[in-house]
Amino acid sequence: MTFIPIFVAIDIFIVLPVFISITSNFSESRKKAVIRESIITAVAVSLAFVALGEAIFTILKITADDFKIAGGAILLVLSIIELIGRGKEQRKPHEAVGVVPIGVPLIVGPAVLATLLVLIDHYGIIPTVVSLVLNLLIVWLALSEAEGITRLIGKNGIIAISKVMAVFLASIAVMMIRIGVENIVR
Numbered sequence: 001m002t003f004i005p006i007f008v009a010i011d012i013f014i015v016l017p018v019f020i021s022i023t024s025n026f027s028e029s030r031k032k033a034v035i036r037e038s039i040i041t042a043v044a045v046s047l048a049f050v051a052l053g054e055a056i057f058t059i060l061k062i063t064a065d066d067f068k069i070a071g072g073a074i075l076l077v078l079s080i081i082e083l084i085g086r087g088k089e090q091r092k093p094h095e096a097v098g099v100v101p102i103g104v105p106l107i108v109g110p111a112v113l114a115t116l117l118v119l120i121d122h123y124g125i126i127p128t129v130v131s132l133v134l135n136l137l138i139v140w141l142a143l144s145e146a147e148g149i150t151r152l153i154g155k156n157g158i159i160a161i162s163k164v165m166a167v168f169l170a171s172i173a174v175m176m177i178r179i180g181v182e183n184i185v186r
Helices: 003-010 012-022 029-059 064-085 100-109 108-124 125-144 146-153 155-185
Strands: none
Touching: 003 012, 003 108, 003 125, 003 155, 012 029, 012 100, 012 125, 012 146, 012 155, 029 100, 029 108, 029 125, 064 108, 064 155, 108 125, 108 155, 125 146, 146 155
């Protein structure tokens, strides 16, 4: 129950082409280092958010339902942006590309963070963190084989899959908003 929403929120089919374009001139050892930095950053940021999220809620007097509605709204906006397309921003590689932009916000961005807190509220911390780790393992494997996957599926195939994932993300967003509103109304 927790694996699929995280998989959809990460959307490896968006991460892959960006990773390939950013690292196209990197040596094989540098690409491996970037992958390692990306995964370590994604794990650290997501686990820190999981650990501190509840404390932040308490301090700010935010309820889980407030976060579901806000998180759902953010996911909905992100999915709509992905569906209708956006301007291709120029990404210039810099020394810490594994940390920013690949680790955060591409692998672990607002969609993943919102999804994690909502899943923890619904299913508990252990299944959510296990699903996060499994998804990050998939990301690591996909980035390690990025060029082969892109050749296999094709650039247009990756774009098509990414659009379908955006529709699923929008559906998850609407569900989060609905549950939050239903809980507040009760």
